Amino acid sequence: MSNFIVKKVAVLGAGVMGAQIAAHCVNARVPVVLFDLPAKEGNKNGIVLRAIENLKKLSPAPLGDRDQAALIGVANYEDNLEELKDCDLIIEAIAERMDWKHDLYKKVAPYIAPNAIFASNTSGLSITALSDGFEAELKARFCGVHFFNPPRYMHLVELIPTAATRPEILDQLEGFLASTLGKGVVRAIDTPNFIANRVGIFGMLATIREAAKFGLSVDVVDDLTGARLGRAKSGTFRTADVVGLDTMGHVIKTMQDNLKDDPFFPVYETPELLGKLVAAGALGQKAGAGFYKKVGKDIQRFDAAKGDYVPGGGKADDLVGRILKEKDPAKRMKALHDSTNPQAQFLWAIFRDAFHYIAVHLESIADNARDVDFALRWGFGWNQGPFESWQAAGWQQVATWVKEDIDAGRALSDTPLPGWVFDDRTGVHTAEGSWSPAKKAYIPRSSLAVYGRQPFRAPVLGEGGSDATNGGTTVFEDDSVRAWHQGDDVLVLSLKTKMRVIGPGVIAGLSRALDEAEQNYKGLVLWNADAAQGGAFSAGADLQAMLPVFMSGGIKAIGPEVAKLQNVLMRMKYANVPVVAAVAGLALGGGCELALHATKRVAALESYMGLVEVGVGLVPAGGGLKEAALRAAADAKGNDLLQFLKNGFTNAATAQVSKSALEAKKMGYLAASDTIVFNPYELLHVAKVEARALFDAGYRAPAKALVPVTGRYGMATIGAQLVNMRDGGFISAHDYKLGMMIAEIVSGGDIEPGSLVSEQWLLDLERKAFMELLGNPKTQERIMGMMQTGKPVRN
Template sequence: MSNFIVKKVAVLGAGVMGAQIAAHCLNAKVPVVLFDLPAKEGPKNGIVQRAIENLKKLNPAPLGNKDDASLIQVANYEDNLDLLAGCDLIIEAIAERMDWKHDLYKKVAPHIAPNAIFASNTSGLSITDLSEGFDAELKARYCGVHFFNPPRYMHLVELIPTATTKPAILDQLEGFLTTTLGKGVVRAKDTPNFIANRVGVFGILSTLNQAEKFGLSVDVVDDLTGAKLGRAKSGTFRTSDVVGLDTMGHVIKTMQDTLKDDPFYGVYGTPPLLAKLIEKGALGQKTGAGFYKKVGKDILRIDAATGEYVVGGGKADDFVARILKDKDPVKRMKALRESTNPQAQFLWAIFRDGFHYIAVHLESIADNARDVDFAMRWGFGWAIGPFEIWQAAGWQQIATWVKEDIDAGKALCNAPLPSWVFDGRTGVHAADGSYSPAKKANVARSELPVYQRQIFRAPVVGEGVADGATAGTTFFEDDSVRIWHQNDDVLVISFKTKMHTIGPGVIAGLKMAIAEAEKNFKGLVIWHADAANGGAFSAGADLQSMLPLFMSGGAKAIEPMVAELQQAFLNLKYASVPVVAAVAGLTLGGGCELSLHAAKRVVAMESYIGLVEVGVGLIPAGGGLKEAALRAAHDAKGNDILQFLKNYFLNAATAVVSKSAIEAKKLGYLKSSDVIVFNAYELLHVAKVEARAMFDAGYRPHLKANVPVVGRNGLATIMAQLVNMRDGGFISAHDYKLGYMIAEVVCGGDVDDGSVVSEQWLLDLERKAFVELLNNPKTQERIMGMMQTGKPVRN
């Protein structure tokens, strides 16, 4: 197998999508050149330069570290086409106009290197029509590569070949997109709007249609179709506002123009309310008004009848909310269908329309049912795909109900369900693959080499494959942890607590796992089964488990527990086999401290790491401040330690959380030798590889050494800064007290500048301050506030 290495990417078009795709390539350390038209006034590359400046302001941030924006190379189509010769992948991302794209292709085609892949990031135009006019050689290297917005965060990329695209090109591109850019790739057929937008936009049109029929306002619909259905919490209308109503209108128009033979064609009309808003220039979030409008602090909603904005905040009926909470999908769907409540009837109607649509269109838009489910999960943020919902709710029962509604004229069109729906099946996903109507058989998963890096691939309902929660051989399991292995040479510990918080059970589990790894394995990996699904690595210490102790014996009773936590983390650091933390998602407080004590960290790009204890009126006491003092002394290499310490101090005192793994390196939570992984499904594989490599290279833990500290002189310097912040009203008196205590620990306490202290000395300072704070009424207010509302109290 030959390597396919992308040494440089060109992105054509510095609009919203083009600039963000370029940014994400840069996140992944892929050099990128961003092209646009030459500016009519000012510097010729002004359009691109402005787009790059804008990247720094966007939220959510497209760049892992916004200082990297300057590394994007700027170019225009007049002077710089020669740069294309050095690019292995060229992604066109200009406006959705076939004629504009063709004009650009004529310009760039002569400059494309003979082995480069050329792709369009169109969201719905025909890839075959776009390739018209290329010579056969370039046609073979051309395909669609459709990123979803925002490209850094949305997992889905649709890969769309034409009849002439060389299969090897697609395999190479799938490998690059999966590992380097961290994406979930779904191959789509070259039909209008491909898979996710085709099904997703139909779903939005059906929702608009049924909302009007049942007389439901946009805020109620959003409450019904958001988190309660396991979909993006912004629901239907707010999501449309974020995407842009003009974009929505454009995608609907593509369907109107190209799908005239579709039995659902009548549904593709632009809804009158949407048309009115677009006409008024109310295009959603970017223009400040769409289905919603923010006025001061209030969010107003559009009233469909009057076209005026009125006070929003409407919610689902309690009765319907209760149905949706039922864990049994069969009962849930039956209750919605049988209820006379308009909201329940509305929900059944949109489910029915969706099932009807995907059954009728599966054969024409996708290779198999799994690709439809992944497209909706990864492109539209659904927790579970539409075919999975149908299968889980009882395939034949749902099919019968849908057929009854079609026959009764209740459905959006009278097209019958295809015969395969009723061939006695119990669903479309099984152990041997997912159903493909074209092949009349189940299709297994792709066997491309890139997927050997995913020890547990994204599962689908009904497939029955082993997952990270149950696979392998269990060495020990209780309510807090599972210690297990896959009959290889690396032991794994996975936490089972809520948000993987650290309480007595996890501490005991870590101790047991280290002992077993030292005896029989090459290393230990800390990894959790929901790492790839936005779970937390650890939200920190389990305050709830400390409560009974605190109630019975006060702060003093907590001290032994804190000492135990400190000891557990030290044991991790000095274990005689390497401990690798496989970090993904929220890694806060004690979770951050846990990762700081591992021999190495393998970190998913979307990891948010920080010491946030001040939010509950405490200071880090699991060795986080001790590690800050150690790292500052190490970074200083004999220079002024205080200069290096100030950043570590400020991060803890102001509870700074990294917005990416890249930023976590800049903040000092990660070391330069730690590995950033872009695809969270590859996290366990890479962590195991690192653990083995360290062991095989003769791993020994660091020797326990004493550390020089800045003592009372350093403390005085930091306190001067804190006094200014307090007196200027930037921090409260309690924040000032917390800042003082953090400073005292990282400076090494009341000792002379340059004194040398042990790790245990610093841990004792942490613990003493932590216990003192537990007795403080202001801290107690913060803890109770956090436990009751989940939000930090400022006092």
């Protein structure tokens, strides 16, 4: 086996995609140099420098840490082509013009290293045609690598070979994309727009046609085709606005120019409304107007009949809403098919059109049905791929309905469904693999070594077998937690509560898991089954669970419950085996404190950590402020402690949440030695490796020690700043009270500066402040407001 390590990447083209691909390489600690044309005036790298500066302003942020923008190398095609010789991977990402790309390739080809991989980030041009004119040796190292926008957040990358691309090149690149950059890789056939855009844009065009047929406005369509269908909440038309109507128009044109023999070719016509909006410069979100336009605080929709924007907010009919809430997919699809309601008929029509299209085109665009489903899930934000939806709804029954519509002329094409659809099958996904019409077989998952790092790979409906919720061997389980193992020497604890909130059941489960791990395992890993699907690590304390305790015993009854949380977290910190927190998604309040008390943290890039208790009028009481004081003391190393304390105080007092794991390191919620993982499917594997390595290195629990604190000096200094903010109208009186309480805790209380205190002293301060605030009417207003609306109350 030989390692393929990408030591340096070059990105050609500093446009929207090129700059963001470079940014994501920096996120992953991969050295990268960004090229573009030399500027005509001023600094010759001015185009690239402006692109890098713009990265800092974009939202959502392409960079996990905006300060790292400076790590992107700058270059131009006139002066810096020699730099390409040091690059292991070169990604071209200029405008979608075949002639422009060919001109650039001629310029850079002599500088590409003999073993470097050369790839184009085209969204739909022929990879084979792009390689025309290459020498055979370079052609063998060329392929398509299609990132989706925005590259940091979209999981999908399509990998597209030509007939000349060496297989080992694809395997090496897939390993880099999957593990280092954290992507879900789908291999596509070299056809126009590949898989996701081919099927996704057809779906959008079909939706626009069917909407016009049934007389539905854009806002109603978006309500019907968004979250209610388990798809991106932006629906259809708002998604087009986000993508850019000009970009969508370009993808449609690629289909028009290259798919003239396609049986669905009439559908590829640019919708009249889309054409008018583009001609008027209404290109979507980036232009401030598209299918929607924001006017003040209101969102207006474009009304084709009036040729102008009108108030939006249209919703699905109640009847259709009830149908879509039906949990049985077969019953839900039958209700849509049988209903006479126009909105239900519309939904059946777009399902039928999608099923018809993917069945006809599967053989030509993908190796198997699984790749189509992953492409739509990862590239368009669908919870379920189209083949999965068909299979879940009853394969043969749905196929019969689609055939009836084709025969009756109601479908968008008269092309019949392929014969394999009606073979004696219940679907395309089975335990053997997923159906490939070309190979007339079920194709198993890729066996590349990189996937050995994913204990539970992305599931596909119909595959069967164990998944992240029930895999491995259960040691104990209840409604709150599941403790289990994979037949090895590391115990895993998974939270099962909604948003993984921490209540009595989780506290008891953690205590029991610590007992079990100390007795029988090398370590304990805290990891949740939905970590790779955007689930929370823990959204904090379970406020709802406190209500019965409060109702039966009043505020005083809460104190012992807070003490239980503090005690179990301290026990976790000083356990005799290492405890590793595998953090992904939200780690807020008590969830952040849970991670802070672990021996080590392994965090997915998309980890959002923070002590946010002030939002409900409380202060952290699970040791979060105590840990801030400890970390400040460790960092100060005898210097002015207050300067190191301000960061932890500010984070908690302003409820700041990290926008990435990289930012969480800067904020102090992750230590410099903590590990950041880019593919969330690898999180469990890495966490277990870390736990086992700590144990095998002779792990001993940290020694308990007293902590130096700033005392009344710190309280007074921070307090003076809070007074100025309160008197200046920047914070409310209650915010001031909360800030002073936080200042008191992180400073160690009203004691002499430099005093040494125990962790328990700081915990007692936390608990005392928490209990006092529970009885405060202003805090009670914030708690009730959050529980009723999910939004913080400012009072």
